[in-house]
Amino acid sequence: MKGVYGGTFRLFERVAIENHGHQFDYVDLNNLTEVEAKIKENTRLIWIESPTNPLLELVDIKRICAFAKNKNILTCVDNTFATAWNQKPLELGADIVMLSTSKYIGGHSDLIGGAVITHRSDLANRLDFLKTTLGAIASPFDAYLALRGLKTLALRMSAQCANALEIANFLQFHPKIEQVYYPGLPTHPHYAICQAQMRAGGAVVTIKLKGDLEDTKKFLSKLRYFVLAESLGGVESMVNHSATMSHGSMTKEEREAIGIYDTVLRLSVGIEDIRDLLADLEQALE
Known part of the structure; x- marks a missing residue:
């Protein structure tokens, strides 16, 4: 989508494209005509950030997820700014939710971590394999700090x-x-x-x-x-x-x-x- 977080843009443009040959189009996800025009045979994922960082634009998550399901395309929502307290993307139809636990989940600016959540067992199994194989896991103390933060x-x-x-x-x-x-x-x-x-x-x-x-x-x-x-x-x-x-x-x-x-x-x-x-x-x- 247009206006994604700078770190996400850097990951897409300087890592995923340059090193792995992935392709990305940046579109207004609230304009389904524009989205439809960019859908290709090899489109696999619609990346949603709502609210966006830093201009706080929103995406109608339920609408774009319903559109994607009709096309058999996965959806992932960056829910860092909202958190599950403020917005529940899985209930709105998203396949995957990711967020930085360093931010509101921890809440005290003292941990580095992230989380990926899905209600689909097939995706959960694939993510668990990648986590174990690549070592993308939080330290025990960071995990403790995230759990502590969730309480408040x-x-x-x-x-x-x-x-x-x-x-x-x-x-x-x-x-x-x-x-x-x-x-x-x-x-x-x-x-x-x-x-x-x-x-x-x-x-x-x-x-x-x-x-x-x-x-x-x-x-x-x-x-x-x-x-x-x-x-x-x-x-x-x-x-x-x-x-x-x-x-x-x-x-x-x-x-x-x-x-x-x-x-x-x-x-x-x-x-x-x-x-x-x-x-x-x-x-x-x-």
């Missing part, structure tokens, strides 16, 4: 999503902000999809500042509660400059083609007191 996932996500909505509402009318991207706002183009398949709008708010790169750097340097970091999903609030961090491996042309400009920032909202977070953003924008 619902509490953390509820608090973080509530804080994110408050921040989105605050920033959408700020004179220094050109655009706010947040699926929980009625002004978001995919708000109806959010209401249908998600419990909340998520814990990430992406903004586009007015000005240029220097204005963006100045804003970042003034933040006190939001830590400059490429990761997300921890209990602490973080800010990411997508152009130079998460999507730094893409060319300027590739980035701007999907809307990631020098003034775009991704806010991973934590569980701090919302008054502190709003005050921090306000003073940094002054």
